[in-house]
Amino acid sequence: MTVLAVAQRRAGTAFQRQGALAVLAVVVLIAFGAFPNFRSLDNAATILVAAAPPMLIALGMTFVIITGGIDLSVGSLYVLGGVLAAWASQYGFVAAIAVPLAVCGAIGLLNGALIAYTGMAPFIVTLAALLGARGLMRAVSDEGSTTYIVQNDAFHTLGTGSLLGIGNQVWLVAIIVLLGMVVLSRTRFGNSVYAVGGSEDAAALMGVAVRRTRIGVYVLSGLLAGLAGTINAAKLGSGVTVLGAGMELDAIAAVVIGGTLLTGGAGTIAGTVAGVLLLGVIQNLINQVGDLNSNWQQVISGAFLALVVVAQTYLVRLRRT
Amino acid sequence: MTTLALTTPRRADRLPKYGVYIAIAALVVYNAAFTPYFLTVSNLRIQLIQVAPIIIVALGMALVIGTEGIDLSVGAVMALAAALIPLYLGYGVIAAVLVSLLAGVAVGLINGALVAKVGLQPIVATLALFVGGRGLAVVISDGQLRDIRNADLIYLGSGDLLGIPVLVWTAALAILVVAFTVRRTVFGRRLLAIGGNRPAAELAGLPVQRVLITVYVLCAVLAAIAGLLSVGRIQSSDASSIGLLIELSAITAVVVGGTPLTGGRVRVLGTVAGAVLMQLVIATMIKNNLPPSTTEMVQAAIILVAVYAARERKTR
Numbered sequence: 001m002t003v004l005a006v007a008q009r010r011a012g013t014a015f016q017r018q019g020a021l022a023v024l025a026v027v028v029l030i031a032f033g034a035f036p037n038f039r040s041l042d043n044a045a046t047i048l049v050a051a052a053p054p055m056l057i058a059l060g061m062t063f064v065i066i067t068g069g070i071d072l073s074v075g076s077l078y079v080l081g082g083v084l085a086a087w088a089s090q091y092g093f094v095a096a097i098a099v100p101l102a103v104c105g106a107i108g109l110l111n112g113a114l115i116a117y118t119g120m121a122p123f124i125v126t127l128a129a130l131l132g133a134r135g136l137m138r139a140v141s142d143e144g145s146t147t148y149i150v151q152n153d154a155f156h157t158l159g160t161g162s163l164l165g166i167g168n169q170v171w172l173v174a175i176i177v178l179l180g181m182v183v184l185s186r187t188r189f190g191n192s193v194y195a196v197g198g199s200e201d202a203a204a205l206m207g208v209a210v211r212r213t214r215i216g217v218y219v220l221s222g223l224l225a226g227l228a229g230t231i232n233a234a235k236l237g238s239g240v241t242v243l244g245a246g247m248e249l250d251a252i253a254a255v256v257i258g259g260t261l262l263t264g265g266a267g268t269i270a271g272t273v274a275g276v277l278l279l280g281v282i283q284n285l286i287n288q289v290g291d292l293n294s295n296w297q298q299v300i301s302g303a304f305l306a307l308v309v310v311a312q313t314y315l316v317r318l319r320r321t
Numbered sequence: 322m323t324t325l326a327l328t329t330p331r332r333a334d335r336l337p338k339y340g341v342y343i344a345i346a347a348l349v350v351y352n353a354a355f356t357p358y359f360l361t362v363s364n365l366r367i368q369l370i371q372v373a374p375i376i377i378v379a380l381g382m383a384l385v386i387g388t389e390g391i392d393l394s395v396g397a398v399m400a401l402a403a404a405l406i407p408l409y410l411g412y413g414v415i416a417a418v419l420v421s422l423l424a425g426v427a428v429g430l431i432n433g434a435l436v437a438k439v440g441l442q443p444i445v446a447t448l449a450l451f452v453g454g455r456g457l458a459v460v461i462s463d464g465q466l467r468d469i470r471n472a473d474l475i476y477l478g479s480g481d482l483l484g485i486p487v488l489v490w491t492a493a494l495a496i497l498v499v500a501f502t503v504r505r506t507v508f509g510r511r512l513l514a515i516g517g518n519r520p521a522a523e524l525a526g527l528p529v530q531r532v533l534i535t536v537y538v539l540c541a542v543l544a545a546i547a548g549l550l551s552v553g554r555i556q557s558s559d560a561s562s563i564g565l566l567i568e569l570s571a572i573t574a575v576v577v578g579g580t581p582l583t584g585g586r587v588r589v590l591g592t593v594a595g596a597v598l599m600q601l602v603i604a605t606m607i608k609n610n611l612p613p614s615t616t617e618m619v620q621a622a623i624i625l626v627a628v629y630a631a632r633e634r635k636t637r
Contacts, residue, residue: 070444114625121582123391123444124628127569128621135617143612249393252444253452262442295459302453309445310435 019308019315020258020274027281035288043284045166049235051280052169053078053228055273058251058258059180060221062272065255066184067197067217068264069122073111073129074225075247077104079240080137081229086148086239087140089155096155096234100226107133108222112215126218130248141239148239159234169231176224181269193217197264253301254279257308278304340630341578341594344623348601356608366486370479370554372600373492374399374547376593378567379574380499381540383592386575387503388516388536389584390436390443395544395571397454398428399564402548404458406474407467407558414473418549425545428454429538437533451568458560466559469552478553488550495543500589512536516584573599573620577627598623 031038057074064071081100088099107129114125138144150156161168184190192213195203204210233239252262258275260267279301286297352359378395385392402421409417428450435446469475480487503509511532515522523529544564552558576582577598578591599620606616 118629120625120628123582124576124624127572128624128628130569130621131617131624132621135614135621138612138614138617143614249448249451253448256445256448262445295456295464298456299453299460302449302451302456305445305452306435306449309441309449310439313439313441 019311020271020278023304023308024274024278024281027278027285031281031285035285037288038285041165045162045170047277047280047284048170049167050283051276052167052173053232054247054250054254054280055173055177055276056224056228056231057247058254058272058276059177059269060217060224061248061251061255062258062260062267062269063180063184063193063217064122064221065197065252065260065262066193066264066267067214068200069115069214069217070126070252070262071111071218071221071225072123072126072248073107073133074221074251075249076130076133076137077107077222077225078229078232078247080104080133080140081226082233082236083137083141083148083229083239084226085155085230085233086150089148089150089152089233093152093154096150096152097227097230100230101223103136104133104226104229105219105223108219108225109215111222112218115218116211116214150233150237150239155234156237159231159236169235172231176227177269177273184269189213189216194265197266199265250279253305257305259312261312341591341598341627345594345598345601348598348605352601352605352608356605359608368600368604369489370486372596373486373488374551374554375567375570375574375600376492376596377495377547377550378544378564379571379592379596380495380589381543382568382571383575383578383580383587383589384499384503384512384536385443385540386516386572386580386582387512387584387587388533389519389582390516390533390536391447391572391582392432392537392540393444393447393568394428394432394450394454395540396564396567397450397458398425398541398544399548399551399567400455400458400560401425401428401461402545403552403558403563404462404560406549406552407462407469410469410471410474414471417471417474421549422542422545425542425548426538428545429541430534432541433534433537436537437530455560462558462560464561466557468557470556474549474553475556476553478550479556488554491546491550495546496589496593503587503589508532508535513585513587516586518585570596570599573624576631577624579627579631581631595627 037043057078061071061074081104084100084103085096089096111122111125111129114120115122141147158168158172163171184193192203192208192210193216195206195208196210196213200210203213254275255267255272256262256275257278258268258271258273260271282300282304283297286300358364378399382392382395401424405421405424406417409420432443432447432450435441435449436443439446477487477491482490503512511522511527514525514527515529515532519529547567548564551563574596575592576595578593578595579588580586580592602619602623603616606613606619
């Protein structure tokens with residue numbers, strides 16, 4: 001292999017891993033020059049606070065996708081978690097967090113157990129969970145007619161307060177993302193996640209607990225989606241029952257833009273963070289351009305997604321040859 | 322090589338194969354006995370009109386799933402087709418219909434090229450247009466809901482032919498065409514062969530890329546047809562609501578009907594039955610005053626039971 005080919009291959013790997021970060025840097029630099037309002041600290045804080053719930057959902061999705069799975073139920077679990085948190089807040093701070101996590105974690109467990117033990121496709125199992133969790137949310141909220149108001153001041157402060165000028169939620173999410181990085185790259189569970197996604201048979205031969213790993217990632221995904229809904233309820237002060245949140249596909253888009261392969265076995269949390277922030281920055285910029293229809297945001301996000309995944313595919317191919 | 326996809330179903334396939342029809346029969350009997358006004362002509366009309374667009378979209382989805390693919394963009398295609406109608410209705414209904422069908426062809430070509438030529442996973446390839454397509458449709462229509470007063474288009478969506486809604490005739494025609502395509506044409510056999518074992522199909526010299534692109538074009542065109550018929554049915558074009566979440570209904574109909582997500586097999590009548598079953602469940606729940614929450618949980622249970630019964634045991 002020539003020096004040039006090696007260099008080319010390394011560049012390909014680097015772009016696939018850090019491409020979203022590079023694109024994010026370029027977009028932010030351009031925005032700094034072109035939009036005076038983008039430069040303020042307030043605006044940066046706004047972007048980060050808005051990105052907090054999607055970041056948690058995408059973090060869980062990253063684990064799932066690295067195992068070669070997919071979780072379509074997270075949008076419903078996000079809404080369900082928010083409603084449950086607002087409802088449970090009347091019983092105190094701990095209940096407001098524990099109830100949504102328990103229920104969403106249990107649904108994640110059900111997803112994982114069905115996928116691991118019956119061999120049914122993750123796509124279908126979590127599609128059913130999408131419907132079931134939405135039904136549960138409707139049942140809890142009297143068919144969507146009751147909006148629970150958060151009744152615990154400490155819980156409400158978790159969502160609205162700030163520390164050193166940065167929202168509490170951003171700190172919380174930052175800590176969880178760092179924990180996620182450590183778990184994925186430094187623990188036995190993290191290794192198992194990569195091993196199962198790389199080759200299930202090989203992982204089983206190596207003695208990896210394949211089923212337990214599969215169940216683990218769906219529990220994690222359910223918990224994080226529930227937590228995302230919980231902190232959103234804390235911020236808004238109520239459980240919002242907006243239907244068809246569609247956040248599962250946004251999360252998948254962010255994870256894929258961040259360089260995680262849907263075929264499993266490869267991906268990083270840093271990439272996912274960059275992917276979520278990139279989508280957030282695009283949305284923020286479109287809000288800044290006053291005369292741009294906000295629907296352009298979807299169009300541009302879709303185009304970005306197509307561009308990034310096509311580039312990734314070619315780079316992966318380059319690396320393999 | 323095509324025999325690979327035409328191996329006879331094993332005995333374990335029987336329950337999932339007939340389960341959906343048994344469930345439909347049971348629901349019909351239950352409703353006939355206990356639900357007032359269920360077996361009236363007007364009620365049957367309403368049910369058929371509501372399920373027809375889902376059937377049309379699900380047929381295209383079944384073809385895509387037969388190639389071991391998936392198409393998340395069908396709802397966005399419906400919205401795009403619907404958004405284009407009012408813009409071109411001034412040139413006549415034929416021009417408007419042609420433009421919205423062309424939009425379907427264009428989306429299908431993009432999806433197909435991303436899957437077949439670039440080699441993207443179908444879920445990612447079609448996710449891009451799922452994310453961007455509806456936005457584009459809303460941008461095209463300027464976020465406005467447009468009333469449609471064209472008599473021809475309204476006839477297509479809500480008129481009758483021989484006492485049966487045109488919408489139902491269209492769905493029936495689509496079922497016949499798709500069933501014929503899958504069972505009797507070379508294209509259909511190639512489609513199943515690719516879904517059954519793509520590397521083998523490639524080695525056998527089948528035009529894999531061309532077949533895949535055609536499949537995605539067919540799926541998108543069927544979605545576009547459903548979109549323009551929906552415009553005629555509700556007599557307005559609203560890009561932000563037409564076809565919303567229909568991709569999930571269509572995928573549900575396909576898998577409940579016994580088509581495996583792993584490709585290589587397409588159950589056309591099963592897909593129709595899957596859509597009808599889900600529609601019947603909703604109708605039964607509504608007519609018995611059960612809330613949407615229960616309906617959704619029952620739907621979730623039906624999906625799980627159907628797919629559990631039909632799941633392919635690992636042979637390797």
